[in-house]
Amino acid sequence: MLALAFRRLILPAALCAWAASRAAGADTGVNLATLADWDIVTAENAAPGVIYAAEEFQRFFQQASGLRLPRVTAATRPDRHVFIGPSSAMQASPAGFAIDDLGPEDLRIVVRGGAIAIAGGAPRGTLYGVYTFLEDYLGVRFLTADHTHVPPLGPWRVVPPVDRRYHPVFAMRWSYYGEVNRNPSFAARMRVNTVTPDPALGGKTGIQNINHSFLAQIPSSKYGAEHPEYYCLRGGKRLAPAANDVYENEPCLTNPDVLRIVTAAVRAELAAHPHLENVSVSQNDNDKYCQCEHCAAIDAREGTPMGSLLEFVNAVADDIARTHPAVKVGTLSYWYTRKPPKTIKPRPNVQIQLCSIECCLIHRIDDPACPLNAAFCRDLHAWGAICDNISIWNYNTNFSNYLLPCPNLRVIEPNVRFFAANNAKSIFMQAAGNAAAAELSELRNYLIANLIWDPNRSADRLRDEFLSLHYGRAAPAIARYIDLIHATAEASGLHRNCFAQHGADYGFTPDTADRALALFQEARASAESPEVAARVDKASIAAYRLAIDPVWQATDPAAVEPALRARMRPLVARFLELCAAHGVDRASEHLPFERDRARLADFLAKDPDAGRPPASGK
Numbered sequence: 001m002l003a004l005a006f007r008r009l010i011l012p013a014a015l016c017a018w019a020a021s022r023a024a025g026a027d028t029g030v031n032l033a034t035l036a037d038w039d040i041v042t043a044e045n046a047a048p049g050v051i052y053a054a055e056e057f058q059r060f061f062q063q064a065s066g067l068r069l070p071r072v073t074a075a076t077r078p079d080r081h082v083f084i085g086p087s088s089a090m091q092a093s094p095a096g097f098a099i100d101d102l103g104p105e106d107l108r109i110v111v112r113g114g115a116i117a118i119a120g121g122a123p124r125g126t127l128y129g130v131y132t133f134l135e136d137y138l139g140v141r142f143l144t145a146d147h148t149h150v151p152p153l154g155p156w157r158v159v160p161p162v163d164r165r166y167h168p169v170f171a172m173r174w175s176y177y178g179e180v181n182r183n184p185s186f187a188a189r190m191r192v193n194t195v196t197p198d199p200a201l202g203g204k205t206g207i208q209n210i211n212h213s214f215l216a217q218i219p220s221s222k223y224g225a226e227h228p229e230y231y232c233l234r235g236g237k238r239l240a241p242a243a244n245d246v247y248e249n250e251p252c253l254t255n256p257d258v259l260r261i262v263t264a265a266v267r268a269e270l271a272a273h274p275h276l277e278n279v280s281v282s283q284n285d286n287d288k289y290c291q292c293e294h295c296a297a298i299d300a301r302e303g304t305p306m307g308s309l310l311e312f313v314n315a316v317a318d319d320i321a322r323t324h325p326a327v328k329v330g331t332l333s334y335w336y337t338r339k340p341p342k343t344i345k346p347r348p349n350v351q352i353q354l355c356s357i358e359c360c361l362i363h364r365i366d367d368p369a370c371p372l373n374a375a376f377c378r379d380l381h382a383w384g385a386i387c388d389n390i391s392i393w394n395y396n397t398n399f400s401n402y403l404l405p406c407p408n409l410r411v412i413e414p415n416v417r418f419f420a421a422n423n424a425k426s427i428f429m430q431a432a433g434n435a436a437a438a439e440l441s442e443l444r445n446y447l448i449a450n451l452i453w454d455p456n457r458s459a460d461r462l463r464d465e466f467l468s469l470h471y472g473r474a475a476p477a478i479a480r481y482i483d484l485i486h487a488t489a490e491a492s493g494l495h496r497n498c499f500a501q502h503g504a505d506y507g508f509t510p511d512t513a514d515r516a517l518a519l520f521q522e523a524r525a526s527a528e529s530p531e532v533a534a535r536v537d538k539a540s541i542a543a544y545r546l547a548i549d550p551v552w553q554a555t556d557p558a559a560v561e562p563a564l565r566a567r568m569r570p571l572v573a574r575f576l577e578l579c580a581a582h583g584v585d586r587a588s589e590h591l592p593f594e595r596d597r598a599r600l601a602d603f604l605a606k607d608p609d610a611g612r613p614p615a616s617g618k
Contacts, residue, residue: 029160030111032137033153036067038080043087044073050085052200053127057084057118057134064138065153079114085126086119093117099125103167104205105193109133111162124202128191132166141469142190144442145183149469168453172207172391172426175449176433177441190449206277209428210330210353210391213280215245217265218258230258232290239288246284253312254294262312263319270324278328278351281316283309287336302341309337310344317347325349328389338379346387353391353426354380360495361395361408362506365415372495377418384422391426392419395498396448399589402438403545403579405516407489407506409440409482412447413459420455427452435586439542440482442470474536477523481516481543488512503549510550516543538582544575545587548600555599557606569607572600 042054054071062068075081075089083090086099094113099121102108107120107129118129134140137159141149174194180187184196193205223230224241231240232250242249251258266279283289289305290296298308309331317329330351333340338354346352356365356376363370366377384390394415398406419427429448432438446466450457463482467475485508492507500506503513520540527533545552551568554560560568576597578584587596 027112027161029158029162030114030116032157032159033065033155035061035065035069035080035082038069038082040069040071040082040084041075041087041089042071042073042084043089046073046085046087047122048200049123049202050126053118053130054084056127057082057130060134060138060140060148060150063150064140081115083115083117083119084130090117090119102165105171105191106165106167107132108165109162111159116159123199124191124193127188127202131189131191141465142186143446143466143470145179145186147470148189166454169420169455170425170427170452172205172209172428173449173452174209174428175445175452176396176428176430177445177448178433178435178437179442179445180449181433182436190445191453192449206275207426208276208278208280208330209393209426210278210280210282210332210351212246212284212332213282214251214262215249215284217262217281218251220245220249223261227257230255230261232288233292233295234288234290247286248288250284250286250288250290252290252292252295253308254290254292254298259312259315263316266316266320266329270320270327276327278330279320280331281313281329282331282353283334283337289336302344304337304339304341306333306337306339307341307344310341310346310350313350314344314347317350321347321349330389330391332393333379333383334393338376340379340382340386346389348388350387351389351391351425352383352387353393353428354383355393355395357393357395358497359395361398361406361411361498362489362492362494362496364411364418366418370495372497380422388423390422390424391428392424393428393430394419395431396429396444397431397438398498398500400499400501401545401588402432402435403541403584403587404439404500404503404549405485405506405508405542405546406439406500407486409444409447409459409463410486410490412444413451413455413457416448416451417455432586432589434589436583437538437541438586439545440539443467443539471523471527471535471539472532473526473528474523474532477519477526478536478539481519481523484512484515484519502552503546508546508549513543513547513549517547519543534581537578541575541578541582541584544571544578547571548575551603553599554603557603569604572604576600576604 040054040058042050058069058071090096093115095110095115095117097108097110099119102121102125104121105124105128107125109129110117118133120126120129139151143149173192175192180190180192180195184198184201187195188201197204220231220241228238228240230251231238232252239249269279270276295308298311299305313329313331320327320329328349328351330353332355333352334355358372359365359376360370360372363373365373367373398404432441443466447459447462450462467479471478488508489506494507496505520543523536524533527536548568548571550564551560585593587593
């Protein structure tokens with residue numbers, strides 16, 4: 001039976017503490033069901049994020065209780081106030097406190113003396129404090145962009161005396177799904193701080209995700225024709241100008257003019273965006289690092305192509321430190337640069353962002369028996385020994401097949417905790433961020449966003465909570481589908497990263513597909529409303545994608561064995577129907593779904609058996 005985790009909100013220990021304090025005549029906290037004559041107080045000059053936080057509190061408290069608390073900017077009595085954000089009135093209240101020592105996302109919640117105070121550092125701490133209060137004391141759950149669970153408050157909901165603070169483990173958090181990237185207000189509710197500059201929603205953190213930058217800082221289209229020596233030497237030739245720098249070119253990192261040009265580009269970026277707390281100085285997305293005499297000598301000495309890259313990044317960082325000492329210069333530790341150098345260490349203002357692209361999605365990243373993951377862990381530990389500014393770029397989907405079941409839900413929690421335990425400061429959980437809908441993307445986003453906000457949360461509890469609240473009576477069958485997919489992959493003995501062409505790459509068989517479809521048929525039959533049935537249909541797209549795997553790439557229906565063709569046609573038709581109904585716009589990272597839709601539609605339209613007489617005896 002699935003656990004409704006939101007029942008954890010009023011803990012027995014908290015109730016005992018409340019009862020004991022009442023018996024002793026101490027502060028008895030607040031019964032949220034009795035706030036009819038309360039108000040919501042913000043400072044008269046409150047920041048946009050604080051005003052929005054007060055509106056969010058007012059909105060969801062009204063949905064839970066039926067009471068619309070008035071919002072005011074002055075407190076005319078000593079108690080019966082919900083203070084949102086810092087103000088002189090809040091500080092003077094029994095629940096008051098100063099926020100001087102709170103960071104930009106730190107929050108504090110105090111319930112005392114007939115008052116509630118929620119405030120935090122600017123610009124996002126107060127907003128995040130409100131969402132924390134709504135979740136932990138009202139049971140609100142921000143499930144998807146269009147589904148927020150707000151349970152009725154009822155006649156009695158006591159919050160005992162509280163004084164709690166929270167400091168996020170990761171300063172930059174990005175659950176990279178279309179669900180948050182395309183819905184800024186939902187991103188704010190999930191505490192994803194990388195999506196919108198809107199000050200009412202807290203704005204973006206000044207910490208950028210480190211990304212490929214040389215293509216923009218020293219483009220070969222601008223310099224390559226006149227100065228091919230600025231670019232990598234490969235096979236005795238300089239690769240400049242290149243048709244596409246991101247995939248086909250890297251700069252020569254020992255050329256002093258390259259250092260000058262890239263440093264100037266970094267300074268221009270900081271001048272244009274003075275709020276930035278870090279900048280990227282990082283390789284393009286290819287392995288064509290320079291093999292000229294000077295670059296190769298550094299790399300040979302250091303035992304890794306990261307040698308020449310880190311020496312270059314350190315030089316940029318030294319220059320930037322003269323005028324921007326608080327800004328970090330970040331670079332990717334990715335692919336051929338993941339291994340740290342033997343002797344070169346990052347400057348104190350250099351940020352290293354490790355990328356786990358080679359790692360296995362089936363096994364937790366700290367599983368010593370997984371050869372793909374063990375190597376990454378060795379590199380992470382080595383970097384941690386020489387750098388205090390570690391960030392993580394982790395991969396959480398199958399980029400070749402966004403819609404195919406991806407058996408990594410069980411490893412998300414231990415992976416996030418492993419990164420936190422190894423002192424990662426920021427985390428980019430890359431997934432289907434450019435897609436409107438992907439395999440279980442709503443559940444995945446719920447898990448990831450919650451875990452990177454608070455790695456101490458339980459993924460099992462979050463999963464059960466989401467399934468129960470979002471799918472209702474259909475939840476048990478969907479839970480069994482998830483268990484089927486993961487148990488099958490784990491039993492296969494396979495190790496597979498984030499690029500899988502077929503279900504067999506994760507150990508799935510035709511029997512897996514048949515069982516998956518049967519579970520979704522059971523789930524749909526259990527759905528208690530058309531709305532829930534539509535949610536089940538959307539989740540079932542992954543099962544249909546797995547079922548049609550034998551003909552996914554088929555371009556010639558005549559080449560498909562007739563019995564298989566006959567079995568696949570209704571499944572392909574249903575798959576396309578579901579994709580259209582739920583706005584699927586990509587089935588892989590780099591190509592729009594239209595190409596796949598057209599190919600599958602052609603498969604349906606071209607029936608090699610049409611017009612043929614039936615075989616003898618049939």
